[in-house]
Amino acid sequence: MPDDVFRIVIAAAVALACLAFVVQAGVSIALYRVARQMHAKISPLVESSEALVAKAGPVVEQMGPVFQKAGPAVDKVNQILATTQHILDDTRPRIAEIATEAAAIAKSGRHQVERLGNLVYDASDRAKERLDQIEHSVDSTIEQVEQVGDAMKRAVMRPVREVNGVAAGISAAVSSLVRRKSSVDSATQDEEMFI
Secondary structure: OHHHHHHHHHHHHHHHHHHHHHHHHHHHHHHHHHHOOOOOOOOHHHHHHHHHHHHHHHHHHHHHHHHHHHHHHHHHHHHHHHHHHHHHHHHHHHHHHHHHHHHHOOOOHHHHHHHHHHHHHHHHHHHHHHHHHHHHHHHHHHHHHHHHHHHHHHHHHHHHHHHHHHHHHHHHHHHHHHHHHHEEEEHHHHHHHHH
């Protein structure tokens, strides 16, 4: 795999991991906010209902004789109060359960975000190590190529130098022969002048 492609793949993987981290963080924050809002809306309702039931209790007790005379109306009111109390009793555990589940979801989301962060750090460290290995390999290869280039230059230049040396020797021999011949001719001319 070429280095450029490898780097692009690693960069894309890191970008995807970062994107997943951001999305999970957003979902966790949204779940936490929804749970808090739900708890904030329901808590005053439960408290006001309890206060209302607490206030209604003494009034009902004071109105007992009147209700006894009212007969069936009192039975209906008692049924309504019992139903209201039953609803309050049923709602409390559900609200507590929802709050507990929301907290568990937030905790799980935070755990997942931490795991994702560790994975991103691990992938980053591995990518850095791999890039360091690639850089070392490239440096080693360049050094070897330079050594091979120097060896090739020496191998090619040696015969060229030898050929140049032989050519220089032949040139010197030819020039020395040419000079002798011309010096013989000039010596003959000098002798002829004296004659």
